[in-house]
Amino acid sequence: MTTPWTLARQTARAAAKPLEAVELALGDALGFALASGVRALTSQPTCDTSAMDGYAVAGPGPWTVRGRVAAGDPVPSVRLGPGEAFVVATGAPVPDGSDAVVPVELCTVDGLPLTGLAVTGTSLAGKHVRRRGEDWSAGDELVPAGTTVSPAVLGLAAGAGHDTLLVHRRPRVAVVVTGDELLHAGPPRPGRVRDAIGPMLPGLLTGADLLGTTHLPDDPAALAGALGQDHADVLVTCGATSKGPADHLRHVLAGLGAEVLVSGVACRPGHPMLLAVLPDGRCVVGLPGNPFAALAAVLTLLHPLLDALGGHAGRPATTAHLTGVNAHPRDTRLVPVVLTGAEAVPVGHDRPGSLWGAALADALAVVPPGHAGGAVELLIL
Known part of the structure; x- marks a missing residue:
């Protein structure tokens, strides 16, 4: 029995707890x-601080300048009284008693030397002074x-x-690519195709460490041996997920005592994707052999699983308005689209065996069964 697309993603996220x-x-x-x-280990600012180059002042003007302070200097040991001022730089601590900072461009200065200068200007109480703890206090949680x-x-x-x-810790991923028909260099030829999934996968393993990629023939014993890699948290297999004569993954998993959590998903492409947990807790994500179907499986099962293992909080969904796409009566469709403002426009070229549409797209639009138009969720590429 296939799993609905939304439930499959939820199952993948719930399949593992965050790593140490x-x-x-x-x-x-x-x-x-x-x-x-x-x-926060300290309050910010740690003391009353000037937000402008100018004069820290007390009381109404005119003011007499008593000294100066620069960014990085300690808090002045004086306390300003009415009619007194201090020359201050942006980021400098202001003396106790400062009511405001008057920007230098708003001041007129008469007299020399510096000590005893008469400064006139307009002061607004509290203006241009960042008070101690104004941003946060020591002990406040800043990011959850x-x-x-x-x-x-x-x-x-x-x-x-x-x-x-x-x-x-980031999850460690090992990739196993299966298929007698695969070529790993040169152009395709009759009966043989280039492996497109192996080159695609490393760039999709955001938030994970790729340990390596193993290429295997369609051999169940070799596949069972590859799934024994106990240094990986997640094993990603490519191909062998369906029920044809060369599709050995389900039989191999049963022999290893794995619990299959998702055995097929009601989506197009990617229907035969798979998620299982081995007895030692390692997870197996089975990607279909068709490249676009494999990409759909990565976004459906692998990304939520890696997010869960890596401890990442759930991320809010991105949506856009989608038109011109026919929904399937039972399955979720994943459709390559480009984004134009709030609109998602299909790019076509979305056959399961081709990455052409995905390569042109900004995202895959999630079109639920029976969708009749309007906003849809986007899986950003």
């Missing part, structure tokens, strides 16, 4: 998922666990005082 946490230097954590939320570490997260973590981050 590791502590990485900030420069090594990009793309990993946080195993623990990022908390499960967030994918982006360049902005790295910068935020550094600004909050962190040198390392606790993240989930």
Whole structure:
């Protein structure tokens, strides 16, 4: 019995728990998922700080300048009284008693030397002063666990005082490509086709580490041996998922005592995709041998599984308005589209054995059974 497309994705995500946490230097954590939320180690700003180049002032003007402070200097040891000012740079700590910072371009200065200068201008209480803890207080959670570490997260973590981050280890993936008919170099010829899935897969393993790719003939013993690789968290097989005379995967999995969680998905292309768990907890994702069907299986089963293992939180769906596509009465269709504003436009060339349409597309539109037009979910390529 085939599994509905949405349920298949949910099953893949629920099939595994996040891998163990590791502590990485900030420069090594990009793309990993946080195993623990990022908390502020200090308040920001750590003291009252100037947001402009100008004069920190107390009370109404005119003001007499008592000194200057630059970014990186300690907090001045003086306290401003009414009618007093300090020359300040952007990012510099302002003296206690500062009511506001008047930008330098709004000031008129008379008299020399610096100490005792008379400054006139307009002060608005609190203007251009960033107060201590205005952005966050020490201990505040800034980013929750499960967030994918982006360049902005790295910068935020550094600004909050962190040198390392606790993240989930990336899943390790081994790929097994099967098929007597496959060529790995040169042009196709009668009876032989180029392997398109093997070259495609590494670029699709976002958030995972590829351990290597094994090429096998249609031999059940060889396939069983390849699935014994215990250093991989996920084994991805290409081909042998259907029920033809050369399709050995289901028989091999049964012999290994695997639990099959998804045995076919009600979608087009990719119907014979498969998800199983071996007795030792390693997961097997079976991709159909047709290249576009294999891509559909990666997006349907493999990506949700890798996200779960890597600890990544669920991501909000992207949608667009789709017209001009005939829905299937029972199966979900995955249709290559290009995006034009809020519209998704089919590109065609979407036969299961061809990646032509996918190569031209921005995304695959998810067209549920019976869809009569309107917004659909997008799987961004």
